[in-house]
Amino acid sequence: MGFFDKIKQGLAKTKQLLNTDVRDLFKSQGRLIDDAFLDELRGVLIKTDMGVQAATAIVEQIGVKFRARVMQMEEVLADIKVQLKQLMAQDEAPIRFAASGPTVIMVAGVNGAGKTTSIAKLAQLFLSQGKTVVLGAGDTFRAAAVEQLSIWAGRLGAQIVKGEQGSDPASVAHRAVAVALESKADVCIIDTAGRLQTQQNLMQQLTKIHRVIGKQIPDAPHEVLLVLDATTGQNGISQARHFTDAVSCSGIVLAKLDGTAKGGVVVAIRQQVGLPVKYVGVGERPEDLTLFVPDDFVEALFEDLVPPAAGR
Ligand SMILES: Nc1nc2c(ncn2[C@@H]2O[C@H](COP(=O)(O)OP(=O)(O)OP(=O)(O)O)[C@@H](O)[C@H]2O)c(=O)[nH]1
Ligand SMILES: [Mg+2]
Structure with missing residues (x-):
C-alpha cells in the first residue's frame, strides 16, 4: 500500500x-x-x-x-x-540521518500515546530500507514495557538493549547507543516511559537521557520524536509545548489517526505547534505508518466526495 x-x-x-x-x-x-x-x-x-x-x-x-x-x-x-x-x-521532513555513524532517535510522549508501537513501525520501515536497527528499551518504569519492545524486536529482527526494571533509563540509552556504535548499526531508537508533561522530575529525566546521548555522539540525538495520540485531540498542542521545553523535539509522530473522526487535529497541530508532523500512525500493525505529506492528506480527506445528487 x-x-x-x-x-x-x-x-x-x-x-x-x-x-x-x-x-x-x-x-x-x-x-x-x-x-x-x-x-x-x-x-x-x-x-x-x-x-x-x-x-x-x-x-x-x-x-x-x-x-x-x-x-x-x-x-x-x-x-x-x-x-x-x-x-x-x-x-518535506523525514528523518535527518547522521552524516556517518548511527542515527539516534529518541521517542517521547505521554502515557499510552503510542510510543512503543510507533518505534516498532519505524524499525520496520528502516529494516525494509536495508538498515540495521538497535532498539533501546528505555522504559524501565512500566512492568511490561521491556517485554513489549522485546517482542517487537524479535518479530522484526532488530537488536535490543534492555535494563532492569527500575534502573536508570539514561544508562539504558547510553548502552544502546554504545551497542549501536560498536556494531556499526545504522539507526538506534530509544524508547522512553510515558510521562505527563506536568511531571517535572520525569521531564528532567528526559533532559538527562538527551544529554547522555549527546555526550556519546556530538550531534545526537539526531531526532527527538514526540508521539501524540490523535484521539486526544487538541490536548496534544499543550503536550508539544511542554515536551519541547524539556528536550527540543524535532518532529511529531501522530499515532492513532485511524481511531478518530477528528483527524482535522493535524491542522491545529501544524498551525499552532512549530514542529513538522513527520509520520502518522494508521493502525496497530508494524506496517501501519506513513510519512505525513500535507497535500496528500488534504487530497485523501476529500477524495471520493461525490456532489449532492440531482434533484435534492
Ligand atoms: N488504532 C491504532 N492503535 C494504535 C496506534 N498506535 C498505537 N496504538 C495502540 O495504542 C496502544 C498504546 O500503544 P503503545 O505503543 O504501547 O503506547 P506507549 O506510548 O508506548 O504507552 P506507554 O509506554 O504505556 O506510555 C496499543 O494498544 C497500541 O496497539 C495507531 O496508529 N492506531
Ligand atoms: Mg511504551
Missing part, C-alpha cells in the same frame, strides 16, 4: 463524518454563499478539531471570494483544499 492509500485508511472515520457534513451543506443546484452558509461551514470544519482559528480563517476567505454568489460544492471545496494545504505546509 502506498502513502496515499495509507493516509486514506487512517482518515476513514474523519472522511465519513466530514464528507457527509460537507455534502449536506450543498444542494444539487448549488448554494448561496451567505452568513448562514458560512456559519454552517465553520461549524462543520470545527467539528473535525482543526481549531476555531483555522476554521474561521478558511471561512472568512470563502466569504470574501464567493459571498452573494451561488456556488457548487466542487468550487468551494477546491478553495478549502488550497487553504488547508497552505495552513499545513511544512518542509
Whole structure:
C-alpha cells in the first residue's frame, strides 16, 4: 500500500463524518454563499478539531471570494483544499540521518500515546530500507514495557538493549547507543516511559537521557520524536509545548489517526505547534505508518466526495 492509500485508511472515520457534513451543506443546484452558509461551514470544519482559528480563517476567505454568489460544492471545496494545504505546509521532513555513524532517535510522549508501537513501525520501515536497527528499551518504569519492545524486536529482527526494571533509563540509552556504535548499526531508537508533561522530575529525566546521548555522539540525538495520540485531540498542542521545553523535539509522530473522526487535529497541530508532523500512525500493525505529506492528506480527506445528487 502506498502513502496515499495509507493516509486514506487512517482518515476513514474523519472522511465519513466530514464528507457527509460537507455534502449536506450543498444542494444539487448549488448554494448561496451567505452568513448562514458560512456559519454552517465553520461549524462543520470545527467539528473535525482543526481549531476555531483555522476554521474561521478558511471561512472568512470563502466569504470574501464567493459571498452573494451561488456556488457548487466542487468550487468551494477546491478553495478549502488550497487553504488547508497552505495552513499545513511544512518542509518535506523525514528523518535527518547522521552524516556517518548511527542515527539516534529518541521517542517521547505521554502515557499510552503510542510510543512503543510507533518505534516498532519505524524499525520496520528502516529494516525494509536495508538498515540495521538497535532498539533501546528505555522504559524501565512500566512492568511490561521491556517485554513489549522485546517482542517487537524479535518479530522484526532488530537488536535490543534492555535494563532492569527500575534502573536508570539514561544508562539504558547510553548502552544502546554504545551497542549501536560498536556494531556499526545504522539507526538506534530509544524508547522512553510515558510521562505527563506536568511531571517535572520525569521531564528532567528526559533532559538527562538527551544529554547522555549527546555526550556519546556530538550531534545526537539526531531526532527527538514526540508521539501524540490523535484521539486526544487538541490536548496534544499543550503536550508539544511542554515536551519541547524539556528536550527540543524535532518532529511529531501522530499515532492513532485511524481511531478518530477528528483527524482535522493535524491542522491545529501544524498551525499552532512549530514542529513538522513527520509520520502518522494508521493502525496497530508494524506496517501501519506513513510519512505525513500535507497535500496528500488534504487530497485523501476529500477524495471520493461525490456532489449532492440531482434533484435534492
Ligand atoms: N488504532 C491504532 N492503535 C494504535 C496506534 N498506535 C498505537 N496504538 C495502540 O495504542 C496502544 C498504546 O500503544 P503503545 O505503543 O504501547 O503506547 P506507549 O506510548 O508506548 O504507552 P506507554 O509506554 O504505556 O506510555 C496499543 O494498544 C497500541 O496497539 C495507531 O496508529 N492506531
Ligand atoms: Mg511504551
